[in-house]
Amino acid sequence: MSKEKNIIKGRGAQLNVRNKFLEASHETRDDFLEYCRLEGEVADKNKTSYLEVFPKTIVNKVTSPDVGMAYSMNPYQGCEHGCIYCYARNSHEYWGYSAGLDFERKILVKKNAPHLLEQKLLSKNWSAKTIVMAGNTDCYQPAEQEFRITRKCLEIFLKYKHPVAIITKNAFIRRDLDLLKELTAHGLIAVNISITSLSEETRRVLEPRTASIKKRLETVKLLSENNIPVNVMIAPIIPAINSHEILPLAKAVKEHGALSIAFTMVRLNGAIGEIFTDWIQKTLPDKAEKVLHQIAECHGGSLNDSRYGVRKTGEGKIAEQIHNLIRIARNTYFKDTDFPKLNHSLFEMQRHKMKYNSNGQTSLF
Incomplete structure (x- = not known):
């Protein structure tokens, strides 16, 4: 930990909040920290650990009406990127961990994801529907460099000519x-x-462990130069932190080849409100009250907003100003570009073809 500000370097969350599903909780007491100091020991090694899990399914039906996707899949749970605002933090509680530091340091790895995906695509009742990789946690987080699960899943999508979208x-x-x-x-x-x-x-x-802005813009450019359609998510927009950057951001991503932009307003549901509040009071103390007040103003006076249709866009004067800036950005930079629809017509023929081997016999699937 930093002695100056007591900040855990390289992490977003600065504490482990209590898991609402567990009776017991873990607390780091001052007397323990003092003991470690006197003994010359490290109280918190701040290491990331990878834990293999064995899910029975990998493709999830998304029932929320305002998310904008029908199906998603996540090769990893938890995310080492450490984005302080991440809505996925709450999902770590279902696995028995904290939405705070545990979310960033205990990464659950689904090595059987490619096999489960192939089983799903070969099931009788499945028809081609776009599956979004990383609907919850980033499929290209650092763990992917070691486990290559995302790449193996993309190979399955290509094998069966099935549409897929990626968020990263x-x-x-x-x-x-x-x-x-x-x-x-x-x-x-x-x-x-x-x-x-x-x-x-x-x-x-x-976002302490994400790629630099320069690298992300270069990635937009590289993908676009190879005719891969790219939408840029200006998300989340946080009042008094990045809300003033909407127009320059839109201009920059357009110049690098993006076909469109999308946005969401920050919302601090569940444990994220406590995590974010603790974080901003430690890292941006001069701005803390202003930022928290303006976030609440966009969500009916509360940091927590679960109302469908409003939770992602916000309401009130500040949200209205942000919506107007997004509208200006789209009209200025993206009026003449269209984001293509994905092809759902190839899958059925390819699946039928893959079900038969070279001898004309059906496979075990």
Whole structure:
């Protein structure tokens, strides 16, 4: 820990909040910290651990009416990127962990995801519907460099000519350019790159282990130059932190080849409100009250907003100003560009073909 500000470096969350599903909770007491100091021991090694889990399914039906996707899949649970605002933090509580530091340091790895995906695509009742990779946690987070699960899943999508979309803020997606180009040739891929700010200082504070802004813009350019359709997520927009950057961000991503932009307002549901409040009071104390007040103003006076249709866009004067800026950005930079629809027509024929081997006999699937 930093002695100056008592800040855990390289992490977003600065504490482990209590898991609402567990009776017991873990607390780091001052007397323990003092003992470690006197003994010359490290109280918290701040290491990331990878834990293999064995889910029975990998494709999830999304029932929320305002999310904008029908099906998602997540090769990893938890995310080492450490974005302080991440809505996925709450999902870590279902696995028995904290939405705070545990979310960033205990990464659950689903090595059987490619097999489960193939089983799903071969099931009798499945018809082609776009599956979004990383609907919850980033499929190109640092764990992917070791486990390569996302790449193996993309190989399955290509094998069966099935449409897939990706959401990421990691430039590591460039490793899979070969597969992305093949998927693009059949109209099967859409990529969403999240860029929250043009400021590296802001990025390091909000998203400590993500790719730099420069690398993300370069990724948008590389994908676009290879005709891979890219939408940029200016998300989330946080009043008094990055809300002033909407127009310059839109201009920059357009110049790098993005076809469209999308946005969401920050919302601090569940445990995230406590995590974010603790974080901003420690890292941006001069701005803390202003930011928290303006976030609440966008959500009916509360940091927590679960109302469908409003929770992602916000309401009130500040939200209205942000909506107007997004409208101006789209009209100025994206009026003449269209984001292509994915191809759902190839899958059934390809699946039928894959069910038969070279001897004309059906496979075990």
